[in-house]
Amino acid sequence: MSAAAIPIRVCLVGLGAIGREVQKALATRANLRLVSVVDPAWVGRDAGEAAGMDRNGIAIVGSIAEGLGAGVDVALVMTGSSTADMLPVVEAAAAAGVDVVSSCEDLAYARLATPDLADAINARAWAGDITVLGTGVNPGFVMDRLPLHLAGACVSVNAVRVERVVDAAKRRGPLRAKVGADLTPDEFRAGVAARRLGHRGLPESCALVALGLGFPLDEIKASIEPVVATAEAPRAGIAVGRVAGLRQSAVGISGGRQVVRLDLEMSVAAPSPHDQVWIDGDPPLDVRIEGGTHGDRGTVATLLNAIPAVLGASPGLKTVLDLPLYGAR
16 A cells, blocks of 8 residues: 555554553654544443543444444554464455554564465455554564664674563563463463463564574574572562563574574563673674663554554565664654
């Protein structure tokens, strides 16, 4: 779809915690105008009121088809983490000729784990002449797009490592639950095995970094381990022996050599939160963001800031590597 006239008309799909924050941020953007909101749990309610704002006169509807029938340019979708969840959304958006920007973690690089679904979404997008993008603060920025942009200052790159440490005590309840805070180690491992725990999208970020640098990966080794509170390393509000959070890694191997390593810790009272990128290259780079990139606000920002680039892109399923550098407007 070609770039729409300003303001860009937005359909918001999903009024969870992030969806409500996105709606508040939309009200501050002159180039974006909210025209419809979809969430079956809030049907008939005023969208502004549901988000804790002043009433805005937009009645929440229960289906995407209804939401996309209001003269929409782009759908902001914040429902589900798997690519399979996105296929019916893309089908509805393609039928309406509406571009899609989603926080779905697996969609950030759907071809990695679900190539058949990626092909199906790409085909629907082309048939409807729309663009589809999965993005967020991570995946979508800190551990993939950011290191690749930093690598633009290198003549050559041998390997990349990114470390992100997040204090889960300062984040929403759902994130603390996702990292297994206050579980026993056995409960944590059972949650990981059932895919209830852990950060979605880390292998996708690893694959994106390798793709952006031209490293053909033989495999991605992924691991998730609990961070357990001890008497020597206490965690606020977490009893000794119980889980404070997780450490998760995705390591990309090419030709028997580690070329990309992503290490993520999200735990209660994590010491020294930060984001750090090391590039073994010419010249080498070591860039650290003290305090780290705010997860929720960063996610809101990446979704909104991607919209103009998505509207100006060619049809199909895209990754952040396919779009030009963009920022707040």
